[in-house]
């Protein structure tokens with residue numbers, strides 16, 4: 001009798017294991033299906049991004065929308081660069097890493113791509129920029145709709161960050 005119970009319970013455990021295995025089989029089939037669609041989504045996203053990039057003017061005459069109308073760049077001011085770098089570290093590195101794409105774009109070479117006024121307006125007035133400026137709008141799409149945060153900087157602080165950006169080439 002004891003033997004029989006033992007055998008039966010062993011059989012029961014074995015059947016549990018087998019049925020679990022069966023479930024796993026189904027799961028992996030499902031996962032395979034999911035991976036297929038994820039790949040497709042990725043492909044479509046990549047295509048959209050490439051289209052956006054092509055459309056993006058990167059027009060250096062675009063001054064953007066905001067308080068900054070005209071900036072004159074002189075020789076590089078190293079004291080301003082140092083201050084700008086410190087402000088950048090404190091207020092911007094949560095989303096921007098230099099040398100690689102993060103939550104926001106890599107800002108290496110941004111002064112070659114955007115005008116000084118555009119950069120400062122993007123820092124000082126990002127909310128309006130991503131709604132109305134064509135370059136900023138394209139970036140918002142490229143960055144999956146996560147908006148650039150307004151860090152409430154003063155104009156002179158944005159100017160120092162711009163000076164720091166001039167050193168990132």
Ligand code: HEC
Pocket residue numbers: 088091092093094095096103104105106107110113114119122123130136139140141143145146147148149151153161
């Ligand atoms: C909450 C995250 C976040 C913070 C904080 C942030 N940014 Fe951004 N930034 C972004 C995103 C995301 C974009 C891309 C545009 C968009 O999606 O709105 C962007 C875009 C930019 C651009 C345009 C880049 C290009 O390729 O033309 C500049 C310049 C910029 N940020 C500078 C700054 C500076 C300077 C600070 C700090 C004062 C800062 N950002 C803080 C997320 C952030």
